[in-house]
Amino acid sequence: MNTNIKKNNIEINEITYKYQKGRCVFNNFSLQLNVNESTVITGKNGCGKTTLTKLIMGILKPNNGYIEIFGQETKKLTLGQIGEKIGYVFQYPERQLFSTSVMDELVFPLILKGYDKEEVDKRAEKMLKLFELNQVKNSYPFFLSYGEKRRLAIASVLMNKPEYIILDEPTASLDSERVEILSQVMDKLRAEKIGFLIITHNDYFMERHGDRIINMEEGEIISDKRL
Numbered sequence: 001m002n003t004n005i006k007k008n009n010i011e012i013n014e015i016t017y018k019y020q021k022g023r024c025v026f027n028n029f030s031l032q033l034n035v036n037e038s039t040v041i042t043g044k045n046g047c048g049k050t051t052l053t054k055l056i057m058g059i060l061k062p063n064n065g066y067i068e069i070f071g072q073e074t075k076k077l078t079l080g081q082i083g084e085k086i087g088y089v090f091q092y093p094e095r096q097l098f099s100t101s102v103m104d105e106l107v108f109p110l111i112l113k114g115y116d117k118e119e120v121d122k123r124a125e126k127m128l129k130l131f132e133l134n135q136v137k138n139s140y141p142f143f144l145s146y147g148e149k150r151r152l153a154i155a156s157v158l159m160n161k162p163e164y165i166i167l168d169e170p171t172a173s174l175d176s177e178r179v180e181i182l183s184q185v186m187d188k189l190r191a192e193k194i195g196f197l198i199i200t201h202n203d204y205f206m207e208r209h210g211d212r213i214i215n216m217e218e219g220e221i222i223s224d225k226r227l
């Protein structure tokens, strides 16, 4: 295979996954995602969408088969190495917020990695403005509204400038105005050739952002089309 194609792919190859206390979610499941594209995955609750994203991020490990991101097998990478390349916005934003202020939530991970404080602060200020979080910048993330938490979760993932972004139900609890703000940020990222994997039930969002739309049912792909 051409190595360039491999490098631009997330390759999910014949994976089987069963939760310890649950049924088999995937049985011999394969899928290739082009990281320069925006792919939407949709499907009924419980069909395995979130499980798939967690498998790609290395949070869950397949029982059989393998997953490669940018030409490297995820089982040979640490969670941190995967997170450097792929930004993951959780379905429930409170699960990814851990700092004591909104500003810290944005800057702390990058400061820990040794980035220049001035540059990080500048990037954070841009995010606060973009996601309308300026007024709560000193608040404890735990006390934010659900919509604010979601916007903060997305902003903190973008701070890292990932090459690919997975968004699990990004429009849940955002009003239409804020869906539009998010859409415009995503348009800008697309212009910078950043691809997405978006899990959504929102038809408007799907059509606006999907180059490719995959419909799943019980751990299987039932349709896969390009818009």
Ligand SMILES: Nc1ncnc2c1ncn2[C@@H]1O[C@H](COP(=O)(O)OP(=O)(O)OP(=O)(O)O)[C@@H](O)[C@H]1O
Pocket: 019, 020, 021, 022, 023, 025, 043, 044, 045, 046, 047, 048, 049, 050, 051, 052, 091
């Ligand atoms: N920790 C877990 N332990 C056992 N079973 C689980 C666990 N998490 C999810 N499941 C089951 O695995 C299946 C797939 O769940 P998953 O959350 O991936 O679906 P989904 O398509 O993302 O659903 P939703 O749209 O509701 O988020 C479901 O039957 C679910 O009940």
